[in-house]
Amino acid sequence: MIGGDVLLLGLDLTVEASDFGQATIYPENSTAHPDYSNPLIRDHTDYRKLKKIDIKNAPRMQRVIEMARRAIREKGLTAVFVPVVSSPLSVLGMMRSAEEVFKDCVLYPADVMAALETVTAVLIDYINALCDTGLIIIAPDMLFAAKSGIGKEIWEKIEGPFGREIADAIHRRKCLVAIHNCGDGPYFDSMMRFMKPEAISFARLPDDCKTRKELKKRYGDRVILIGNVETSILYRGTPHEVMEECKKVIDDLADGGGFILAPGCEYPPNANLLNAIIMVQAAQIYG
Secondary structure, eight states: OOOOSEEEEOSOTTHHHHHHTOOEEOOTTSOOEEOTTSOSOOSGGGGGGOOOOOGGGOHHHHHHHHHHHHHHHHHTTTOEEEEEEEOHHHHHHHHHOHHHHHHHHHHOHHHHHHHHHHHHHHHHHHHHHHHHTTOOEEEEEOTTSBTTSSOHHHHHHHTHHHHHHHHHHHHHTTOEEEEEEOSSSBOHHHHHHHHOOSEEEESSOOTTOSSHHHHHHHHTTTSEEEEEEOHHHHHHOOHHHHHHHHHHHHHHHOTTSOEEEEESSSOOTTSOHHHHHHHHHHHHHHO
């Protein structure tokens, strides 16, 4: 109905944490979220108690795998499907709360990294199962590799090595790494050094760029850029405003190729789908 070339596959950000055993709330009219009154990881000593799970017995991850299998079977020759996989630190954030995980990265880094090792092993099993469906691109969501997450040096020490393991696992399957990071001031340089992605999907400018044109000049010949249409405009804007915003983004980022027009994050669940159609039209007119 909408058109376009690339479609994300996913349910919500609690998928992996739920399968580890995190109690999850499923509101009727909103997005699923952890029950933070009942965290799986209550203090830093619980990180080392986390056990590896078998993804064959992980119902929510299996549901995404089945979604991918059906998508490839039904539409695999007409569109590119990209599943979003939570980063190891994001999974811990769902089981502990991001604020507490950030503190623990500073106070108890060895405990955090022990849990990250366990989570990463499961995520690699999950990625391999997704690749088995015929997918050619995987999107690790490296949310905390940004100024709005944790400091760059801490990210490089704590999660960077596990990000490398995940990217290596994707590349071993001859698939492409398309990092998603909708944080404020994402660390493009660090993510590229550790994970060697083919593409980065982003909502905000990297920490070392002040404008989109500077971003294009600095990184445009090294990685495919995906984004960065404001989701607030998609949610509240008129079709004319969406068209104008898309034109500005295309003017700044599309020169010379290596750019995919897309929302900066997920398309707002309650937004008018007409604005999604307008995005596709903008790409056809100005791209």
